[in-house]
Amino acid sequence: MDDRTDAQGDPVGANEFFAPAMEPASREGWRYRLFRLMFHHETRGERNFDLALIAAIVASVLVVLLDSDPAIKARWHAPLYVAEWAFTLLFAVEYAARLWTVRRPLRYARSFLGIVDLLAIVPTFLSLLFPASTSLTVVRILRLLRIFRILKLVKYSDEAGLLTQALIRSRRKILIFVLTLLTIAVIFGALMYVVEGPAHGFDSIPTGMYWAVVTMATVGYGDLSPATGLGRFLTSALIIIGYSIIVVPTGIYTSELARSMRSRGRVQVRCPQCSLGEHEEDAWFCRKCGHALPFRD
Incomplete structure (x- = not known):
């Protein structure tokens, strides 16, 4: 397992799933401060920004849910409609700011969270042509995955990667x-x-x-x-x-998952005596024939 961490203290492998480590477009000025505000969470201001963003995401999803109820919609449709567009414009500005503050905007746009950020604003604009598509804005709930970074839970995405690898192999x-x-x-x-x-x-x-x-x-x-x-x-x-x-299917998946878990903590190094190609990370001798491993010589 890769124990390296990025500048934010998150594991490198896990970080790549949620959003690749981004470099700022500028290292000085308020453009850099804006980058720090949106992509880091060390200082109180950066954490407060993340918490405010999460509150806005939850509020926007609640607006969509309430507007789908006929009784509530009949009475409060106009305020809810205005609130929905206000949230959409807010998220659109935030998405544009994220693209503007990173050195490689396309890389962020193609990342998992970048795609989710885009999907969070597209349905509202599509509703101008297809009114029913406004309900798809509930996809914004996926943006709450950012809380994994705020609470330093990104390291646990390695376990999710293990499950994904087992599914791919089966x-x-x-x-x-x-x-x-x-x-x-x-x-x-x-x-x-x-x-x-x-x-x-x-x-x-x-x-x-x-x-x-x-x-x-x-x-x-x-x-x-x-x-x-x-x-x-x-x-x-x-x-x-x-x-x-x-x-x-449960048996197939469980079998692959057990194999994945057995292979964790092992390295690919071939024994010169019996040609066994997989050993424990801290092994000095082959677990099959007992011959000294080459990388321990």
Whole structure:
């Protein structure tokens, strides 16, 4: 694991996930002070700025939530609409200021938090053309991830990286599993279309596939149900299949996660005697044959 830290005291690897370490466009003047205010959190003023930003994010999300309620919207739509645009303009100015104060604006714009910052303001402007898109501004809640930096919790993102790596390594097995599920859904959807037919709500094969997916997931909405004996038999068989395979992706992921955890704290160095290529960080001798490792000579 990389124990290096950046200028803010956060682990380098973890920092890259939330936002790459940015360099100021200027090292003097109020432009640099603005950079420090928005990208650092050591002084009281910098922390107060972050806390004020978090309060504004929470308030803006609450405005969107309240405006979605018909009763509240009928009475308070105008003030809520003004507040929403005020927050949007505030975040737009902040986003522009962040781009202006960093040396490589495109790098920040392409970072995770940079993309989230942009998505936080786009829906409100899109609502001028598509009114329903204003509800998408709840994506601003993702901006609260900045609290990880304020509370010095970025170091724990290494654990999230471990989970992500395990998921990536198991992607082929999971893909095969998903394709198998789709195949089963197509087959049973077609069977139910033939057995039950439009008279019982199965008016197409895609409708049967929808029923098959819901049944395998053991959700059972009840909007479609078989009426014939054969249809009920197929339903029972599919439910048993669903219970049988529902643990498969969990097992695949858990296996990869266990392998990832076993490999933590190890280094890639090949033993000259038995060619074993992975050893503990503090190992002086091969854990298989006992031969001295080359980097310990």
